[in-house]
Amino acid sequence: MSRLVHRSLGEGGIRRLLIANRGEISVRIMRACRELGIETVAVYSDADAEASHVRAADRAVHLGAAPARDSYLDGSKVIAAALSAGADAIHPGYGFLSERAHFAKACEEAGLVFVGPPASSLERMGSKIGARRLMVEAGVPVVPGETPADQSDGSLAAAIARVGFPALIKPSAGGGGIGMKVVRTAADVGEALAAARREATASFGDGTLYVERLIERPRHVEIQVFADAHGNVVHLFERECSAQRRHQKMVEESPCPALSPAVRQAMGQAAVAAARAVDYRNAGTCEFLLEGEGEAARFYFLEMNTRLQVEHPVTECVVGVDLVHAQLAVAGGAALPFTQDSLSQRGHAIECRIYAEDPAQGFIPQAGRLLLYREPQGPGIRVDSGVTAGTMVSVYYDPMLAKLIVWGETREVARLRALAALRDFAVLGIHTNIPFLLQLLEHEQFIAATIDTGFLDREGAALAAASVTELPAAALAAVAEYRRTAQHSGTPGTLGTDPFLTLGVWRV
Amino acid sequence: MSEPVVTPLGEGWYLVDDGERRWRVAVAGAGDTQWVFVNGQVATVETPTPGRRRRKGGDGGVMSPMPATVVAIRVAPGQAVAAGDTLIVLEAMKMELPIRAPRDGVVKTVACAKGDLVPPGVNLLEFE
Numbered sequence: 001m002s003r004l005v006h007r008s009l010g011e012g013g014i015r016r017l018l019i020a021n022r023g024e025i026s027v028r029i030m031r032a033c034r035e036l037g038i039e040t041v042a043v044y045s046d047a048d049a050e051a052s053h054v055r056a057a058d059r060a061v062h063l064g065a066a067p068a069r070d071s072y073l074d075g076s077k078v079i080a081a082a083l084s085a086g087a088d089a090i091h092p093g094y095g096f097l098s099e100r101a102h103f104a105k106a107c108e109e110a111g112l113v114f115v116g117p118p119a120s121s122l123e124r125m126g127s128k129i130g131a132r133r134l135m136v137e138a139g140v141p142v143v144p145g146e147t148p149a150d151q152s153d154g155s156l157a158a159a160i161a162r163v164g165f166p167a168l169i170k171p172s173a174g175g176g177g178i179g180m181k182v183v184r185t186a187a188d189v190g191e192a193l194a195a196a197r198r199e200a201t202a203s204f205g206d207g208t209l210y211v212e213r214l215i216e217r218p219r220h221v222e223i224q225v226f227a228d229a230h231g232n233v234v235h236l237f238e239r240e241c242s243a244q245r246r247h248q249k250m251v252e253e254s255p256c257p258a259l260s261p262a263v264r265q266a267m268g269q270a271a272v273a274a275a276r277a278v279d280y281r282n283a284g285t286c287e288f289l290l291e292g293e294g295e296a297a298r299f300y301f302l303e304m305n306t307r308l309q310v311e312h313p314v315t316e317c318v319v320g321v322d323l324v325h326a327q328l329a330v331a332g333g334a335a336l337p338f339t340q341d342s343l344s345q346r347g348h349a350i351e352c353r354i355y356a357e358d359p360a361q362g363f364i365p366q367a368g369r370l371l372l373y374r375e376p377q378g379p380g381i382r383v384d385s386g387v388t389a390g391t392m393v394s395v396y397y398d399p400m401l402a403k404l405i406v407w408g409e410t411r412e413v414a415r416l417r418a419l420a421a422l423r424d425f426a427v428l429g430i431h432t433n434i435p436f437l438l439q440l441l442e443h444e445q446f447i448a449a450t451i452d453t454g455f456l457d458r459e460g461a462a463l464a465a466a467s468v469t470e471l472p473a474a475a476l477a478a479v480a481e482y483r484r485t486a487q488h489s490g491t492p493g494t495l496g497t498d499p500f501l502t503l504g505v506w507r508v
Numbered sequence: 509m510s511e512p513v514v515t516p517l518g519e520g521w522y523l524v525d526d527g528e529r530r531w532r533v534a535v536a537g538a539g540d541t542q543w544v545f546v547n548g549q550v551a552t553v554e555t556p557t558p559g560r561r562r563r564k565g566g567d568g569g570v571m572s573p574m575p576a577t578v579v580a581i582r583v584a585p586g587q588a589v590a591a592g593d594t595l596i597v598l599e600a601m602k603m604e605l606p607i608r609a610p611r612d613g614v615v616k617t618v619a620c621a622k623g624d625l626v627p628p629g630v631n632l633l634e635f636e
Contacts, residue, residue: 067577365600367575371536371543372520395575395600395625423548428520428536431550438548474524475546477512478533479553481522482542 013332014038014089014113018061018082019053021093022072023386024402025308026053029091032324041085043078045071047394052386059085066396072096075103079110089113089331095398098307101126115331117281117306124278125304131278135301138277140270143289143300145212147172156209157189163213169193171200172208179203182214215300217452218289220244221256222305223271224315224323227280228330234340235268236319239285239311243440245363245456250433251440252311253350254318257411257449258293267299274304283327285309289453310353310403313384317349317407348411350418352441354385356399358431359464367395371429376421380407380414383425393430401432411449415441435467569619569631570607576600578624583633587615596620596632607632 017033018041019026030040030053042057047066054060061081063071071077075097082090090112092098101122107114116122125131135142144163148155160167160183169192171179179199181192193209201207224236240256241249259267271286287302312323326337356366373389385402387393393401404421408414419441422434440463445451456463515523517532524531534545540555576598583595589609596607613635620632 365574367600372534372545374534395577425548426534426545428534428543428545428550434548435550469549471544471546471549471551472526472531474512474526474531475533475544475551476553477514477524477526478522478531478535478546479542479544481514481516482520482535485516 013334014115014328016041016085016087016089017115017328018043018078018085018087018090019057019093020072020078020090020097021095022048022051022053022397023400024384025093025310025386027056027386028384029093029324030056032322032328036325036328038328041082041087043072043081045396047392047396050392052388052391061085066394068096068396072397075100075106078103079106079112082107082112083110087112089115091115091327092307094307094310099126099305113331115282115327117284118279121278121280122306125306128303131303132301134277135274138273140274140277140301141299143212143215143302145210147208147210151208153190153193156193156211157186159211160189161186163211166214166216168212168214169196170210170212171196171204171206172210173204173206174200215289215291217454218242218291219256219258219293219451220249220287220302220453221259221267221290221299222285222287222309223267224309224312225271225275225280225284225286226323226326226330226336227275227282227284228336229281229333230335232336232339233272233275233280234336234338234343235271236315236321236323236343237345238264238267239309239314241311242451242453243446243456244453245460249311249353250355250456251350251352251437251446252314253348253411253414254314255345255348256290258290258297260295260297262295263297263299270299270301274301278304280304280306282330283308283312283323310400311351313382313403313405314349314351317382317405318345318347319343320346347407347409348414349405349407350411350414350441352404352418352422352437353400353433354402354404354425354427354437355433356393356401356430357433359433359436359460360431360468363433363460363464365395365399366430366432367393368430369393370427372426373428374426375402376404376424378417378421380417381421382406401427415447435469436464439463439467569634570595570610571631572598572605572607572626572628574600574628576605576626578620578622578626578632579604581618581620581622583615583618585615585617589613589615598626611635 016039019029033040040057042054042060043063044054045063045066063077073096090107097103101119104114104122105119132142146159148159166184169181179196181196183189183192196209197207219242221238221240223238227233238256239252239254241252243251274286285305288299291298316323357363370389370391375383382405387401406414406417408417422438513525517523520534520536522533524533531546535542537543542553544551579599580597591609591611593609594606595609598605616634616636618633620626
């Protein structure tokens with residue numbers, strides 16, 4: 001019976017929101033709720049009973065065991081938690097259940113508002129092949145490619161000529177780079193087709209081949225879009241996310257230095273067209289590959305992320321909006337709080353993701369207790385985090401601890417601010433990628449803004465090696481003082497005098 | 509250079525004046541291992557305890573480098589393996605981590621089971 005009350009949010013909008021997530025994004029959404037007078041419900045697994053997002057919430061519901069499939073990925077448990085806590089809406093955050101159409105549908109059926117797009121939009125964008133066809137129909141550029149019905153060498157060679165050189169041949173059934181061949185001239189085609197067909201048949205039992213234009217050294221540029229239930233669709237400009245390691249983004253910024261105003265406008269319009277093509281609602285992101293730069297740059301639709309993105313704060317900083325506020329308003333039935341004409345970019349923002357991983361050891365994930373944790377502060381510095389001193393970083397979830405977002409009036413001001421903030425970001429107890437980020441932000445290619453999506457995979461090892469630096473002797477003096485105070489150590493006073501002190505792990 | 513002057517600032521933070529300039533340093537950690545932070549750089553400093561050596565990944569077995577969940581065991585006792593063969597697959601932080609044979613040999617015992625949460629530095633499998 002109370003479900004009926006929940007369904008008709010009406011004048012007041014969302015009153016009590018369950019956040020079906022953990023970590024920094026949960027804390028960030030709860031902050032927006034507190035500002036808007038919306039009550040918050042956290043969910044947690046066995047591993048997260050003491051976590052920051054649970055402490056930040058007005059109510060908290062235990063879901064189950066630590067593995068995500070028993071807790072944060074169990075949609076029926078999440079919906080039961082929302083109903084038992086009297087929530088009228090669910091925000092899925094990113095990851096976990098955020099892009100699962102059946103979960104969005106289950107929320108709707110339970111009388112809960114899903115803070116995100118309708119299940120039908122999720123379904124249409126969830127299929128890569130279907131989404132590509134929809135985009136072509138909507139006039140959004142995609143990477144030229146095709147799977148010829150006639151799989152003879154002659155027909156495939158003709159298809160390669162149509163998509164243009166350099167081209168990529170890959171198994172239709174494929175994945176993981178197996179059987180992928182690059183062809184740069186017509187003379188290479190015959191041999192490459194034979195090899196690709198052999199490998200495709202051996203690995204997937206299916207020799208069907210797909211050919212597409214190879215976009216060399218592309219940038220990853222994405223456009224934030226936002227739509228409401230009243231027919232309004234806007235874009236909030238771009239984010240440049242080319243600094244990624246094995247498809248995991250590490251640094252994002254806005255604006256993208258490679259975009260001319262005309263290309264930026266064309267991309268924005270394409271993203272709006274993409275959103276309209278799937279009757280999109282709420283916040284979403286269209287990912288594009290960008291080839292070249294300036295007026296000559298060309299862009300190709302990759303996929304649409306039907307959720308709030310990790311890197312949404314760079315847009316918030318540069319455009320001056322609160323995307324989570326807007327998500328909650330739109331989900332509650334209100335019109336978008338901004339129009340396209342009212343939106344513009346000002347200054348430059350850079351986000352650095354702080355990961356619990358050790359760049360000096362091949363980026364191996366780290367787990368353990370945060371013995372000391374202090375975030376940087378100051379003008380133009382924002383930290384979104386889901387940890388505090390004492391937090392146990394577990395092996396069960398994403399290794400991202402926090403995001404440092406800085407804003408400056410120019411890219412260089414923002415870069416210098418990010419460097420200073422990283423040098424002031426203290427995390428002890430586990431290794432993080434902060435020393436690596438310091439190297440990356442000082443790399444000449446980052447300074448020149450010429451990083452492509454392959455940069456970190458090519459240069460990452462060299463940057464990681466360079467991030468291992470000597471600490472000043474002053475650091476040792478502080479350790480000696482720390483040890484001298486007896487409660488910390490069973491062997492007080494040994495550092496200055498013990499000739500057997502090893503600095504074997506004295507590194508990074 | 510003169511002896512550095514260390515002023516505790518509380519909560520693990522110290523101001524160190526080395527005679528030339530001042531550094532803000534953070535220290536944490538109990539026992540023989542301390543973590544130290546200065547200017548975005550982090551290191552651990554260890555004092556060896558006489559008569560006790562840390563166990564390293566020795567010849568007789570393989571171990572996990574970090575806390576992880578065992579998702580697959582690919583070998584059985586008595587099985588001969590070649591260097592580089594995947595013995596056990598662990599998962600931590602959404603990443604799969606294959607544990608490979610460090611050398612040719614014969615598996616003597618498997619000391620973990622699928623689904624186990626294993627700590628770092630403990631033998632998962634022993635060779636004959």
